Amino acid sequence: MNLLVDIGNSRLKWATTAPDGLVVGAAIENHALTEARLAEAWGRLSKPPDRLAISCVSAARLAEIVCLAAVRLWPAITVFEAKSEAQAFGVTNAYLQPEKLGVDRWLALLAARRHHASPVCIADCGTAITLDLLDEHGRHLGGMISPGLELMRKSLSAGTAALIYEDSAFAVGPANHTGAAIYSGVVSAAAGLIEHVFSAQPDACRLLLTGGDAPLIASQLGFPCRIDPDLVLRGLSLLLE
């Protein structure tokens, strides 16, 4: 059994590998991440993992906390930190400097190539929204980066006098109060971005969403799509095969 850890800019997601797939644990907010918190989550595992694979696009300090917690619980564990490469598992990285592609994006591409049909447009709807295009030969055609929903909402409150960040419920379409108008605006911006990019792709291209905001954004898309919530973790799992 192996342990997989995906550290995003907001939350840490983790899973253990099982013969028939992943067993996904409860996400931990980055600001609440401590060795003790991980020990509490992982202390309940039925047996010690042999290997730990980490994907980290956030501060290196968080990956260190994860390593320390794992080594303290299981001194014999082997730790592996994923890095973006020029080529792996039939996928070729489009970046001029392949190591500069966010490792979460790279792992999502590897998992999409293995578990979904290509050509595919991957939209990771997390702290940032990233789009990555993969052709039928496994060639990454490049991608795009935009702020995610929370960052868009926070940037409005940071850059204006009247707009405050409210924990408003999402309602479709034009709104009649500020919080709902902002939420509706940013979800429309995200859905519009994805539709704009996807509609320029060949007919055979599929649309694949992942990330915490994938279900909400998918509900506002004018195209059919699949949601794979564990795409980055599934990419990590490939690396340990």
Ligand SMILES: Nc1ncnc2c1ncn2[C@@H]1O[C@H](COP(=O)(O)OP(=O)(O)OP(=O)(O)O)[C@@H](O)[C@H]1O
């Ligand atoms: N239970 C939840 N807790 C926190 N955020 C959630 C939850 N469910 C959905 N979300 C949404 O998920 C978004 C964060 O997505 P995700 O967890 O994929 O981000 P992340 O992996 O930290 O980001 P990234 O990889 O882009 O840095 C938040 O904007 C929030 O709106």
Ligand SMILES: CC(C)(CO)[C@@H](O)C(=O)NCCC(=O)O
């Ligand atoms: C864009 C994010 C923040 C998305 O999590 C991450 O993939 C990242 O930090 N990427 C590095 C820059 C790049 O991918 O071009």
Ligand SMILES: [K+]
């Ligand atoms: K992510």
